[in-house]
Amino acid sequence: MWRPHAKDECTEQPKEVPICINCKKEDHVASYKGCEMYPKPKERRIQYQTSRKVDSTISFADMAKSRTNQNKPTENPELTAPKINPLPTPNSVSEIHDLFFVLQKFKRLYKDTNIALLANTLKSQTNDIDKTHTLLKWLSATHPLTNN
Numbered sequence: 001m002w003r004p005h006a007k008d009e010c011t012e013q014p015k016e017v018p019i020c021i022n023c024k025k026e027d028h029v030a031s032y033k034g035c036e037m038y039p040k041p042k043e044r045r046i047q048y049q050t051s052r053k054v055d056s057t058i059s060f061a062d063m064a065k066s067r068t069n070q071n072k073p074t075e076n077p078e079l080t081a082p083k084i085n086p087l088p089t090p091n092s093v094s095e096i097h098d099l100f101f102v103l104q105k106f107k108r109l110y111k112d113t114n115i116a117l118l119a120n121t122l123k124s125q126t127n128d129i130d131k132t133h134t135l136l137k138w139l140s141a142t143h144p145l146t147n148n
Contacts, residue, residue, distance in 0.1 A: 020032065022035055023037040
């Protein structure tokens with residue numbers, strides 16, 4: 001029974017005269033581009049824009065700059081969202097490791113508490129003082145009694 005296999009695993013001996021599987025004629029293989037049944041490339045329907053004449057007085061950078069400015073939408077102050085300052089990001093890999101360490105300890109210590117409720121409460125508050133107060137109150141109310 002025939003199955004797909006690599007060339008070096010083939011047990012069948014090569015034929016003296018190759019036979020094309022496309023046209024069933026001898027003396028060439030299916031990859032022969034001169035075969036009458038060899039698949040012809042499809043005609044492309046995409047029309048490419050012809051290039052413009054080169055103007056030696058304008059640099060490529062200036063041409064690209066003017067083209068990007070033409071495509072840039074004008075800002076409408078009524079539709080523009082207010083700018084939000086992003087949260088500060090850790091400056092190094094060690095700070096990221098430290099953050100994960102603190103989060104793992106926090107998760108282990110407070111595993112039986114409703115952290116989702118705390119998160120929603122913190123999201124609803126507007127200033128850092130209220131958030132800190134809520135966090136401290138929550139931590140003191142749910143302080144783990146075991147010391148691990």
